Amino acid sequence: MDKPSRKDTIPYFLVLAIAGALFVYAGNIGSMGSADRAIGPSFWPRLILVLAMCVCVFELIFRWFFDMEGAGGLLSQVEHEMDGEGAAAEEPEEYHLPQLLIGVGLTLAYVWALPLLGFAVASLLFIALFIWLGTYRRGRVVAAVSVLGTLLLMFIFMKVVYVSLPLGEGPFESISVFLMNLMGIH
Amino acid sequence: MDVIAQLGSGFANVFIPANLLALTIGIVVGMLVAVLPGLTLVMGVVLALPFTYKLGITPAVILLTAMYITGTYGGAFTAILFKVPGEPLDVPLLWDGWRMAQTGRPAEALGWTLFAAFFAGILTVVCMVAMAVPFAKFALKFDAPDYFAIIVFGLTSVVALGGASLTNAFISLFFGLFIATIGVDETFGAERFSFGIPLLTDGVEYLTVMVGAYGVGEVLVRFEQGFKTAPLSMGAKVQTKLPGLVEAIRMRMTILRSSLIGLLCGIVPGAGATIASFVSYGIERQYGANKAKLGSGVPEGIVAPQIASTASVGGHMVPLLVLGIPGSGATAVILGAFLLHGVQPGPQIFQTQAAMVYTLFASMFVAVFGMCLLGYFAIKPLVRVLYFPEAITSAYVVMLCFIGAFAARNNLTDLWMVAVFGVVGYLFERFKFPIAPMILGCILGPTAERSFQTTMISFQNDWTIFMQRPVSGTVMLLAAIALGIPVIKAWRETYIPAIRRGRK
Numbered sequence: 254m255d256k257p258s259r260k261d262t263i264p265y266f267l268v269l270a271i272a273g274a275l276f277v278y279a280g281n282i283g284s285m286g287s288a289d290r291a292i293g294p295s296f297w298p299r300l301i302l303v304l305a306m307c308v309c310v311f312e313l314i315f316r317w318f319f320d321m322e323g324a325g326g327l328l329s330q331v332e333h334e335m336d337g338e339g340a341a342a343e344e345p346e347e348y349h350l351p352q353l354l355i356g357v358g359l360t361l362a363y364v365w366a367l368p369l370l371g372f373a374v375a376s377l378l379f380i381a382l383f384i385w386l387g388t389y390r391r392g393r394v395v396a397a398v399s400v401l402g403t404l405l406l407m408f409i410f411m412k413v414v415y416v417s418l419p420l421g422e423g424p425f426e427s428i429s430v431f432l433m434n435l436m437g438i439h
Numbered sequence: 440m441d442v443i444a445q446l447g448s449g450f451a452n453v454f455i456p457a458n459l460l461a462l463t464i465g466i467v468v469g470m471l472v473a474v475l476p477g478l479t480l481v482m483g484v485v486l487a488l489p490f491t492y493k494l495g496i497t498p499a500v501i502l503l504t505a506m507y508i509t510g511t512y513g514g515a516f517t518a519i520l521f522k523v524p525g526e527p528l529d530v531p532l533l534w535d536g537w538r539m540a541q542t543g544r545p546a547e548a549l550g551w552t553l554f555a556a557f558f559a560g561i562l563t564v565v566c567m568v569a570m571a572v573p574f575a576k577f578a579l580k581f582d583a584p585d586y587f588a589i590i591v592f593g594l595t596s597v598v599a600l601g602g603a604s605l606t607n608a609f610i611s612l613f614f615g616l617f618i619a620t621i622g623v624d625e626t627f628g629a630e631r632f633s634f635g636i637p638l639l640t641d642g643v644e645y646l647t648v649m650v651g652a653y654g655v656g657e658v659l660v661r662f663e664q665g666f667k668t669a670p671l672s673m674g675a676k677v678q679t680k681l682p683g684l685v686e687a688i689r690m691r692m693t694i695l696r697s698s699l700i701g702l703l704c705g706i707v708p709g710a711g712a713t714i715a716s717f718v719s720y721g722i723e724r725q726y727g728a729n730k731a732k733l734g735s736g737v738p739e740g741i742v743a744p745q746i747a748s749t750a751s752v753g754g755h756m757v758p759l760l761v762l763g764i765p766g767s768g769a770t771a772v773i774l775g776a777f778l779l780h781g782v783q784p785g786p787q788i789f790q791t792q793a794a795m796v797y798t799l800f801a802s803m804f805v806a807v808f809g810m811c812l813l814g815y816f817a818i819k820p821l822v823r824v825l826y827f828p829e830a831i832t833s834a835y836v837v838m839l840c841f842i843g844a845f846a847a848r849n850n851l852t853d854l855w856m857v858a859v860f861g862v863v864g865y866l867f868e869r870f871k872f873p874i875a876p877m878i879l880g881c882i883l884g885p886t887a888e889r890s891f892q893t894t895m896i897s898f899q900n901d902w903t904i905f906m907q908r909p910v911s912g913t914v915m916l917l918a919a920i921a922l923g924i925p926v927i928k929a930w931r932e933t934y935i936p937a938i939r940r941g942r943k
Contacts, residue, residue, distance in 0.1 A: 264870050268610055275617075275632070282631050292895050294629035297888045298620040305613035312606040319937040348869070349663050356662040357862060360655060360837065364854045367841075380834045387830030388665045398831055406838060414493050416846040 262316050269309040276302040355386055371421025371429040377403045404436065411438045442572060449797030452497070453805050461498035462802050465505025466809040470821055472506065473513025473526055478836060480510035480526050480712075481768035482653045485646075486836065488772055489843040496780035497795050501802040503776055504756070507769045508803060509810040511712050511748045512556040516818050517825060519548045519741075528713040528748045531720040535733065535740025542736050546680035551738045553814055554682055555694075555745035560807030562698055563705070563753030568800050571789070575761045578786040583897065584904050586762070587890035588911035590883045592918040593708025593766055597876050599925045607872045615880020616887070618643050625885065626892045638852045645881045646775055647844050647856040649768060652874050654840035655857060656864015658833045663865075666829040679815050682738070693727060693739045694746060701747035705754015708766030708883070711875070712748040719747030753803070760784050760796060764886065768875065771882045779847070 279302065282295040363379040370378070381399035389395065410416040411433065420429040433439070452458060465487075472483030484506050491499035514529035519536040532552070539548040581589075594616075598608040621632045622642025633639040687694075697719040704715035723743040724733050733740045758764045763784040765771040777784050788796055813821070844857045867874050898904040906912045 264872075265606075265610075272613075278632070282629055292892065292900060294624040294627040294631060297891065298617060298631060301613050301616045301620070305610060305617070308606050308609045308613070315934065315937065319934075319940070347664055349665070352665065353659065353663040353865070356659050357865075360659070360858050360861060363837075363841070364851075364858050367854065368851055376838060380838065383662075383834040383837065384828075384830045387662055387833065389828050389830035394831075399834075402835060402838075406842065410489070410842055410846065414490060414846070416489065416492070416842065417849060418842070418845070419851065 449801035469506035469509030538736035567753035619884025651860025652864030655861025701750025
């Protein structure tokens with residue numbers, strides 16, 4: 254088993270701290286042991302948080318004092334045994350923070366823009382940008398896929414499945430209504 | 440006889456046009472989802488859910504179940520031919536299936552896969568039909584402590600069996616259980632962990648967690664890597680050569696072992712097709728007659744994981760239908776479809792919805808035939824979807840995730856939840872925390888808490904009641920064993936030597 258670096262302990266410290274804070278917060282929810290010894294609404298979440306903290310402490314002790322990671326489950330043991338025996342050789346994973354932030358930003362922007370721009374405009378822009386920024390750069394294909402795809406999704410979900418997708422506000426609502434009329438959606 | 444008669448009318452119902460169409464779409468889409476590496480089986484079933492909102496309950500459940508069973512088979516093609524596992528459950532097929540294809544026998548490898556999927560498919564549906572009614576009659580006697588014990592068993596199994604780190608699996612599970620506590624508490628009506636945010640007051644829908652973590656999270660991981668997929672190199676023609684009867688009979692012990700593993704992994708809530716596939720391969724490697732050659736391209740290495748993964752489907756459907764407890768991501772989505780149509784699965788379902796349940800059973804028989812026919816005759820055009828640009832398919836995956844989450848309650852705030860859990864899903868992938876325990880914790884958490892609270896109220900806070908009753912006591916013991924084995928093994932093999940090294 255590879256020796257873990259101390260940096261790898263950060264998630265466990267974070268989970269421990271958050272679970273601890275939530276445990277304290279949960280004390281305000283209800284009495285844990287009232288006069289009739291009834292279990293209150295905070296008992297169950299507090300039990301979960303205590304267990305989570307115990308697991309983190311256990312992992313941290315072994316990582317800090319014994320320089321080792323916790324053991325894996327049965328599935329990981331089979332995978333480990335098969336390493337290098339015909340298994341697909343995994344390439345080292347690459348992480349690109351700017352690209353990730355673009356992806357997250359685009360997703361959040363879509364959710365934010367949906368009620369304002371309406372499904373049609375927001376989705377068209379999202380699909381086009383997502384494909385383009387996802388490193389597929391054939392302009393005509395991107396345009397065709399985003400326009401036709403958006404219209405197809407609108408048709409299926411508004412006309413066939415009867416989902417009332419957001420229409421947007423102001424001029425964007427007019428665009429949505431125009432497209433709906435064009436496709437016979439009422 | 441009653442079961443056979445009901446099943447007969449179920450078969451008649453399957454061939455009603457609406458049901459047959461749903462079944463056909465389910466088989467084809469399930470196969471496509473399984474073939475595409477960026478799209479997991481659970482994600483596919485999640486994405487198909489919004490399309491079923493306006494269908495009747497029977498075609499809706501038929502479609503999703505057909506996708507589920509077909510999804511355990513379709514990924515084998517890409518694993519064997521391209522060394523690209525369509526699903527995590529297909530990874531063990533790389534070890535012998537792809538190796539067999541490399542030695543110039545791809546048709547033989549595909550033939551063994553087809554045989555295994557067909558055999559396991561029929562077996563799992565037969566077992567499901569045979570088990571469901573007696574199990575439902577037995578389950579009518581279950582009380583809150585028994586339900587709680589069953590859920591504990593499922594949750595401990597998913598932690599014990601899978602994952603690169605038991606600690607991470609536990610943290611993932613506790614996170615899921617915690618998410619399920621957000622909102623207004625069912626028993627006491629108290630508001631918990633909403634922090635005054637209206638978005639959190641109604642609680643967190645498990646569907647939004649699933650859609651976000653499985654769908655958006657996985658897409659973000661691939662987006663970050665610029666949708667770089669390995670170039671596809673297919674060594675041979677897409678052809679299937681079925682094994683002979685004698686060869687199949689020679690493998691009877693492998694078939695028996697992996698069938699049992701698959702069915703058991705299915706029945707245990709939490710242990711899914713992926714775990715069944717890996718465990719079956721691991722057992723074959725330890726006890727199989729041909730264990731020394733496993734990994735070099737032998738049929739046992741193909742048959743064992745394929746039979747186990749397909750056989751797990753029927754096993755999973757039994758607790759879903761009979762107890763209303765979904766044991767996997769896919770069955771959780773199918774439960775969502777039941778609930779959206781106002782049907783609560785449980786022991787009474789055979790009285791209240793017998794026609795629908797038997798139509799579902801019959802449809803699964805037909806689905807097994809359908810997927811095998813599709814696999815034999817039409818897989819060549821289906822694997823062409825691998826050449827489709829991943830950036831485009833991923834954009835639509837995200838779109839369908841959002842539409843699906845929105846359509847469930849027509850609530851725009853659910854989309855924020857999807858986005859948040861998309862980021863959580865990415866972080867889980869990035870820091871090697873398994874997602875499945877979180878999802879199962881989130882799904883089973885409310886039932887677990889309800890059963891726990893009911894037990895505590897009914898039995899005056901006597902927690903030993905779980906050990907005193909025959910069903911809950913036995914299941915709790917099984918849970919302790921399931922969790923104890925890997926923990927003790929890890930303790931003896933890893934921790935004690937580390938402590939000794941530390942002392943020196």
